[in-house]
Amino acid sequence: MKYAKNILETIGNTPLVQLNSVTKEIDALVLAKVETFNPGNSVKDRMALKMIEDAEADGRLKPGGTIIEGTSGNTGMGLALAAIVKGYKCIFVISDKQSKEKMDILRAVGAEVIVCPTNVEPEDPRSYYSVSKRLGAETPNSWYVNQYDNPSNAIAHYEQTGPEIWEQTEGKITHFVVGVGTGGTVSGTAKFLKEQNPDIKIWGVDTYGSVFKKYHETGVFDENEIYPYITEGIGEDILPKNVDFSLIDGFTKVTDKDAAVYTRKIAKEEGIFVGNSAGSAIKGLLQLKEHFTKDDVVVVLFHDHGSRYVGKMFNDDWMRDRGFLEEEIKTAADLINNHKERVLVSAQTEELISHAIERMKEYKISQLPVKDVNGFVGSVDETDLLHHYISDKNIANKPIKEIMGKPYPIVKKTAKIDEISKLISKENEAVLVDLENGNHHIITKYDIISAI
Template identity: 80%
Template sequence: MNYAENILGTIGNTPLVKLNKVVEGIDALVLAKVETFNPGNSTKDRMALKMVEDAEADGRLKPGGTIIEGTSGNTGMGLALAAIIKGYKCIFVITDKQSKEKMDILRAVGAKVIVCPTDVEPTDPRSYYSVSKRLSTEIPNSWYVNQYDNPSNALAHYEQTGPEIWEQTDGKVTHFVVGVGTGGTISGIGKYLKEKNPNIKVWGIDTYGSVFKKYHETGIFDENEIYSYITEGIGEDILPKNVDFSVIDGFTKVTDKDAAVYTRKIALEEGIFVGNSAGACVKGLHQLKEHFTKDDVVVVLFHDSGSRYVGKMFNDDWMRERGFLDEEITKAEDVIKDHKDKPLVIVRTEELVSHAIERLKKYNISQIPVIDTTGFVGSLDETDLFRSYVEDRNIAEKPIREIMGKPYPIVKANTPIEEISKLINKDNQAVLVDLGNGKYHIITKHDIISSIK
């Protein structure tokens, strides 16, 4: 009989799959190392188990201990599987930009999940780096994994993933391309492949908001490059010790939109349901195609499963909200189509200003039309409202007709977006769209800006 002693025995030996439609225009054989076949559905299973076993061997992780780690979700899943089999508890600290699916999956395998803000400095006590370290000092018999600086991370890929790629390509691999986060995957695999053949090129996929590309090219750690981004699992605002820049030949940066769009293309065109970093990698391949020839064998690693992103990149509403869907917006009705069924928020001339303020806050809006029995007769803008309130604190108890501005222009649903843009200016912050049958909707400056691709 052929079976594994437990689920950990199924880690590794993932397939190499030829990519076809999604890499059209790239003059090389492109093979994807599909790491979703690991039991935790990501490449992180390999290094998670390696880090646990090495910590057990040298006494850092003791029986009955608690594993603590800051994770984007996938390393946590690998650690949780190891913890289940080996009898440890887990506490994972995750950022609020990670998908809800990742958080739910970690809880499903018995981990405690603590969510921290994304948009803070790494040294901020609220950052997931800082919270992880603090918990490891406060909780008895705990071990802080620190995948960013833990050498077992890269070693796992040097010992396992690199040799698999070399054997599966019969040593013919010429390029290796992968997203870079902690650096363990690219450094471990890159080191192994270059030892086998120094001519193999290793390319890292970075994202805008991350420091890797510029640091590799100039040696400068530029804090001005750091800002919040959507793409998960790649890019960093720190320099992890696991990133061995000496084995990396270059980086290319991929936008959040391109990463999301290509994640969906991989599923639709190849039938491979993988995550956000895979989309970034495939777009990166197209950006690097001038480096490949028809005789090359390019291996790209797909980190994790698309199941982690069903509420994000695979959700049309989520994509549309961020302007990631290439939908043509030419008319007024195109701008409001996703929310035209929602009722228009209005106030009446004889209501108090305090009522308008409450409505602006409740619905998180900046402009509101004013009506009376004859129809639209005025408007309120939060900026004007604030200015009036500063001048007269008693304004809140006055009727709205005393401070309202002129009514918003009304346009038809088929009015071109160019005409609407001309109507919105510093004196007029919105227009109303006549949808027929007595229904109206509002288009604001924010809506116009959001519609720009």
């Protein structure tokens, strides 16, 4: 009989799958190393088990111990599966930009999950780097994994991922393209492949807000490049020891929007349901297309599974809120499509200014059209209210008509976006849309910005 003695024996030997649609602009044969076939649905299963086994061997991890790690989710999953089989506890520290699905999955496999803010410096005591280190120092009988600097991370890919790709391509691979985060996958795989054939080119995919590309090209760690980004699993605001820049031939950067859009394309055009970093990898691959010829064999690695991003890249509302959805917006009707079911919030001329202030706070809006029995006759916005309040603290009990500005222009549903944008200025904060049924809706500067 053929069977695995436990789930850990199913790690590795993931398939290479030819890509046909999303890479049609590229002449070369493009093969995806689909790491979602690992039991934890990501490439991180490989190094998670290797790091645990090496820690067991040298006594860093003792029987009944607690595994502590800062993770974006996938390493935590791999560590948790191994911990279940081997009898360890897990505490994982994760940043709040990671998907809810990742957090829920980690809790589902028995881990304690601590969520930390993303938008803080790595040295900040609230960062997930700092919190995981502190827990490692404070928790009895614990082992802090530190995947960023743990050499077992890269060794796992030197021993497994590299040899698998070499064997599966019969040594014909010419390029390896992969997103770079902790650096273990790219460095370990690259080291093995270049030992077999030094001419194999290794390309790292980076994201905007990360330091890798510029550091590789200039040797400068530019803190001005560091800012929050949405893409998960790749890019860093630190330089992990596992990133061996000498093995990487070059980097290309991919935007958050392109990463999200191409993640969805892979699912719809190839039938491969993978995560956000795979979208980055494919867009990066397309950005590098001039480097490939028809005789090349290009392997691109897909890190993790799309199920961890159902509430994000695979959710239309999430995509639309960030301006990532590829929708053609031409008219007023298109601009209000996302919120057309909401009732227009307005105020009456005789209402007190305090009512307008409360309404703005309740609905989290910055402006209100003002009506009387004849229709729209004025408007108020938060800037005007602030200026009036500073000059007169008793303003709250005055009627709105005493401070209201001009009424907002009214356009038809068919009005073009360029026509509408010209109507919005410092003096005029919004435009009303006539819905032709006696109702109106509002278009603000935010709607215009979101559309472009």
